[in-house]
Amino acid sequence: MRVSVYIATSLDGFIARKNGDLDWLPGSDGTSEQSEEDFGYHEFMDSVDVLIMGHHTFETVLAFGIEWPYSEKRVIVLSSQLLQIPSDLPATVEASSCSPADLIQQLSDEGYQRAYIDGGKTIQSFLKAGLIQDMIITRIPILIGSGISLFGPIDNDRKLRHINTRTFENGFVQSQYELENETGTFPFFNLK
Incomplete structure (x- = not known):
């Protein structure tokens, strides 16, 4: 099973403010910015069959006050506490x-092929467990100074291989990386 990350960060590496606010992120209110560009998000979502997110990310998505954005895709919300899923x-x-x-x-075992991991602590826990194989990180041209870091402390170095980088007219820079697995190989992208 392939386990992937697709996420945006500020240029200084934060995924949200310390209080979880995304007000610095264009379109964070659930609306799209004036651009028709989706930065490869829909193509990525079409490639995954299950989304795993932390409960803070889940609560953030619910707070957008928009229609559930993941349609009928299976979504698993990780939480160590009892979590009530709204009936709607x-x-x-x-x-x-x-x-x-x-x-x-x-x-x-259930036959799922690709999981999308979302949420800072959730991404960090999957990284620590050595389960993430590839990441698409979009850097937004803004410095917010402090906040929730995408990458927290790690127990050991993790080698990544750059797959590609795209730039967009609005200044976004999106890079895709593959993470080395436990055998020291990069199994997903055959680069020549």
Whole structure:
């Protein structure tokens, strides 16, 4: 099973302000910025069959006050606390307290092919467990000075291989990386 990240950061590496606010991120209010560009998001979402997010990210999405953006795609919300899923959400949204490794094994056994991991602590826990294979990171040209870092402390170095970088007219810079696996190889992208 392939485990992927698609996320935006400020140029100084934060995914949100310390209080979780995304007000610095264009379109953070659930509306799209004036550009028709989606920065590859829909293509990425079409390639995943399950989304795993933390409960803080889940609450942020709910606070947008828009229609549930993931349609009928299976969404698993990780939480160590009892989490109530609102009844107006699709039945494909569920809560879990599984460890990252157990959850990925379960999903793989169920036949899922690609998981999208979202949310700072959730991404960090999947990285720590060595489960993330590739990341698409879009850097927004803004410095916010402090906030929630995409990458927290890690136990050991993780090698990444740059796959590609795209730039957009609005100044966004999007890079895709593959993470080295436990055997020291990069299995997903055959670069010549």
